[in-house]
Amino acid sequence: NDLYAVFGNPLGHTKSPFIHGEFARQTAQNLDYIAIEASPGGFAASLDAFKILGGKGANVTAPFKVEAFALAGDRCQRAELAGASNALKFEDGRIIAENFDGVGLVADIRENLCTPLRGRRVLMLGAGGAARGAALPILEAGPASLTIINRTVAKAHALRERFSSFGDIVSGGYADLGAGDFDIVINATSASLRGELPPITERVFARAGLAYELAYGKGLTPFLKLAKRSSVDRLADGVGMLVEQAAAAFAWWRGIRPATGPMIEKITVPLI
Ligand code: ATR
Known part of the structure; x- marks a missing residue:
């Protein structure tokens, strides 16, 4: 199975492994997705180890988004302008940086909130x-x-x-x-x-x-x-934004777009 991970600290409450696991099932993709809580000064080393282990890509959350951007050899425009990256892809030993946070926000506002x-x-x-x-x-x-x-x-x-x-x-x-x-x-x-x-x-x-x-x-x-x-x-x-940015990263990595509606329904907590 191809291996992906989310890096952050703390990660105690992260929903990303659940979301990507469900996306993989839904789209019949063979992949594993794990959470890696790097130490505050240990992101670069832990990302490197993950790459050597055969990791194909990663999500990055606080406090490592700026460092992820800095470590990448190629940066997509959105990451470039954000000065930060929440999604990385490893290709031929290179790290490509993307940022799907804003894309996820806009998709949620337009599509889910109509x-x-x-x-x-x-x-x-x-x-x-x-x-x-x-x-x-x-x-x-x-x-x-x-x-x-x-x-x-x-x-x-x-x-x-x-x-x-x-x-x-x-x-x-x-x-x-x-x-x-x-x-x-x-x-x-x-x-x-x-x-x-x-x-x-x-x-x-x-x-x-x-x-x-x-x-x-x-x-x-x-x-x-x-x-x-x-x-x-x-x-x-931001729960819809979380799911939408995850779907955008998944599509970027795997070339297939999962449906987001059922996942948003599953993890939404009513605002009361
Ligand atoms: P993040 O990555 O979550 O955006 P950040 O880069 O530290 O975190 O930015 C936090 C943002 O929230 C800033 O815009 C900050 O305002 P300042 O730039 O003036 O610090 C804003 N912020 C945090 N607490 C706030 C508060 N109580 N009232 C208004 N703005 C606040």
Whole structure:
């Protein structure tokens, strides 16, 4: 069997082996997929050992996405622009870096949540690694505008500059967030991981039809609670994005695309 793995630390709760195992069964692919919790300074060595063992590819999650990108000899455009990689392929001794996080987000919004991005006004909170991974696929989906707001304003401006050739971007700090003229509000900050709320009020949701939390498995985060109180039609966490990025990596490795709907249904926890 061909061997794949997810690298990260911690990995205690990772759903990736389950998801890829089910994808393999569904598509009749002979592969094994394991979780490798590398030590904080040991990612490069452990990836190397995995390659020597015959590994064909890997997913990479926190905190190794930037290092994975740096180690790769070939980088696809999305990884290049994100400056980080969540999927690697080993080919003839070379490491190829991809990034399917943003692709997964956009697929989930468009296909599973049936919310078009084309022509919509999108607000993204955060300008860290997660936001950088999401920016290009969002812009490629053709929104009317993408507004990037971050606590450290300079990072929001830097993201705008990095992606300005791909679409209309407005950047600023939370103080610049005026009336809620947004159709889709995405929380790409890591605030929810600590139960915090970025400094927004209900006003940002005034016209929003979808509030999307990139974190998953946290139930109703402070961000989603505020959106719910503001009567946003549709609330979502990142579980669909997780499954969609997994399917994109699987297709990249194996040349066959698994269905994602049944898997999302299986691992979705109701947002209540
Ligand atoms: P990740 O890879 O999850 O994106 P990161 O690169 O450390 O992690 O970025 C974290 C993001 O969440 C940043 O945009 C950060 O804002 P700063 O750049 O100003 O630090 C944002 N963030 C974290 N906690 C936050 C909070 N309580 N309120 C607002 N933004 C927050």
